[in-house]
Amino acid sequence: MKTNRKKSIILGMPRTFSIYEVLVNRLEQLGFEVIDISYDDDVFKYRNIWDRLVNLYHKTILNNKGYKNKLKFKALGVEVVKRLQAIEDKVDYCLLIRADIYPEEVIDQIKMKTNKMIAYQWDGVNRYPAVKKLVYKFDRFFVFDSKDAEQEDERFIATTNFYFGHLDNIEIKPKPSTFFFVGTFMKVRWQQISDTIQLIIQNNGAPNFYLYTGEKDMAKEYHIDGINFINNPLTYQENINLALQNEIFVDFLVDAHNGLSFRVFEAIGYGRKLITNNKEVMNYDFYHPHNIYVLNHEERTLSEFLNIPYSPINTEILNKYNFDNWIYRILEN
Incomplete structure (x- = not known):
C-alpha cells in the first residue's frame, strides 16, 4: 500500500540574520517535515577567564580548533538536544550548514537517527578549520568555494550558494x-x-x-x-x-x-x-x-x-x- 508520508529532514545551521527561518518555511512549502535544530551560536560569551584559558590551551597546544564551539553548544544548545531526543522514527535527511558549530557527539547522535547525512560549508574551510575532521561523518560534504574542493580531498564537493526564487x-x-x-x-x-x-x-x-x-x-x-x-x-x-x-x-x-x-x-x-x-x-x-x-x-x-x-x-x-x-x-x- 502506497503512503503519502512527507520526507523528513533535520536542518541545523547558525541563526545569524534569520536565514534559517526562510529555509525552514520554504522546505515546509516544498512538502518536507522539518526538524529545526538551528541555534544562536554567535551570542556566546565565556563564563569566566578559566573557560577562555582552557579554550586557548586546546586551540594552541592541542590544535583543537573546535573546542570553543563545544563550549558554545553546551551553553546554547540545550533545546537542540531536547529536539533530537524527541525523534522516534528514522529521519530521511539531515542537512547541517556549518557543521562545525555542532560537537562531534551531537553529530553522532544525529547520524544514528538519520538515513542520509549532508553537510554544506557556506564559508571558507580554512576560516573554520574545525570542520575538516567532521567530513567523514557525512555521506556528502559540500563546500561553496571550489578552491577548497581542489585543495582538500575528494570528499569535499564543490557547489554554490543559491537564491530564493x-x-x-x-x-x-x-x-x-x-x-x-x-x-x-x-x-x-x-x-x-x-x-x-x-x-x-x-x-x-x-x-x-x-x-x-x-x-x-x-x-x-x-x-x-x-x-x-x-x-x-x-x-x-x-x-x-x-x-x-x-x-x-x-x-x-x-x-x-x-x-x-x-x-x-x-x-x-x-x-x-x-x-x-x-x-x-x-x-x-x-x-x-x-x-x-x-x-x-x-x-x-x-x-x-x-x-x-x-x-x-x-x-x-x-x-x-x-x-x-x-x-x-x-x-x-
Whole structure:
C-alpha cells in the first residue's frame, strides 16, 4: 500500500540574520517535515577567564580548533538536544550548514537517527578549520568555494550558494540608478567600500549601503553619504525587501574565501545588475558582461557598463541556482 508520508529532514545551521527561518518555511512549502535544530551560536560569551584559558590551551597546544564551539553548544544548545531526543522514527535527511558549530557527539547522535547525512560549508574551510575532521561523518560534504574542493580531498564537493526564487516580488519596482549593499562593518574592506561609493556618486548613482556594527559611535568616525550604519542586523527577509527596491546590487569579497556570496545569486535570480570585486564570477555559466561589472578587472568604465541594457539569463541556468532545485540536487545527487 502506497503512503503519502512527507520526507523528513533535520536542518541545523547558525541563526545569524534569520536565514534559517526562510529555509525552514520554504522546505515546509516544498512538502518536507522539518526538524529545526538551528541555534544562536554567535551570542556566546565565556563564563569566566578559566573557560577562555582552557579554550586557548586546546586551540594552541592541542590544535583543537573546535573546542570553543563545544563550549558554545553546551551553553546554547540545550533545546537542540531536547529536539533530537524527541525523534522516534528514522529521519530521511539531515542537512547541517556549518557543521562545525555542532560537537562531534551531537553529530553522532544525529547520524544514528538519520538515513542520509549532508553537510554544506557556506564559508571558507580554512576560516573554520574545525570542520575538516567532521567530513567523514557525512555521506556528502559540500563546500561553496571550489578552491577548497581542489585543495582538500575528494570528499569535499564543490557547489554554490543559491537564491530564493519565491521571495522575488515583481510588484516592487527598483528606483533608477540605485545601488544596494548590506554587510558587517570590517576595517579591512572599508577602503574598498568607500572607494566604490565615490565611484557610484561620480556616475550619478545613489548608494544605499547598510553596514552592521555593534559600536554605536561608528557612524561618527566613518560617516560617508550613502552609508547607513545599523546596530541591529537586518533579517534576511528585510534584506531582500530592501534589495529589491534597488536597480544594482553590490558585493564585496571576504578575503578568507573565493566562493560567491548570496548577493551574486540574488542579483541573477531577481534580474538585477551586479558590481563585485570577486573576479571568480567571470568563470560561471550565468556571467554576462552586460549584467556584471568586476571592480579592478575591467577595461570599460562603470558608466559604459551602466548604459548597457540588462541581458536576460537563460531560464535553465536561473533554475539551477534557485533554492527549490538546489535543495533536491544536494539531497539526492
